[in-house]
Amino acid sequence: MSLFGGSKPIQTCEVCGNRYDKAFEVRMGGKTHVFDSFECAIQALAPTCAHCGCRVIGHGVEAGGIIYCCAHCADQQGVRGVQDRGTPEKEQMRG
Numbered sequence: 511m512s513l514f515g516g517s518k519p520i521q522t523c524e525v526c527g528n529r530y531d532k533a534f535e536v537r538m539g540g541k542t543h544v545f546d547s548f549e550c551a552i553q554a555l556a557p558t559c560a561h562c563g564c565r566v567i568g569h570g571v572e573a574g575g576i577i578y579c580c581a582h583c584a585d586q587q588g589v590r591g592v593q594d595r596g597t598p599e600k601e602q603m604r605g
């Protein structure tokens with residue numbers, strides 16, 4: 511396999527098997543994966559929310575080694591004190 515062989519390298523998506531010259535590689539955990547689309551990459555690599563089961567494609571929330579898609583889901587599972595990353599803390603000031 512040569513990187514500069516003249517023609518575009520055709521790689522095969524490991525999820526759907528599509529052969530695509532614009533496929534891309536994602537390195538995760540020391541292993542290199544090949545996908546033809548982000549949809550396939552998400553399907554293969556994105557963690558799943560432990561509460562609602564949706565794919566966590568944002569930052570997500572991790573509590574005790576378990577990943578949730580949002581602080582609300584973590585809260586629903588009884589995890590306390592988690593906050594969505596990127597959400598500024600807002601203290602309710604009264605009086």
Ligand SMILES: [Zn+2]
Binds near residue numbers: 524525546547
């Ligand atoms: Zn694919």
Ligand SMILES: [Zn+2]
Binds near residue numbers: 563578
């Ligand atoms: Zn969720």
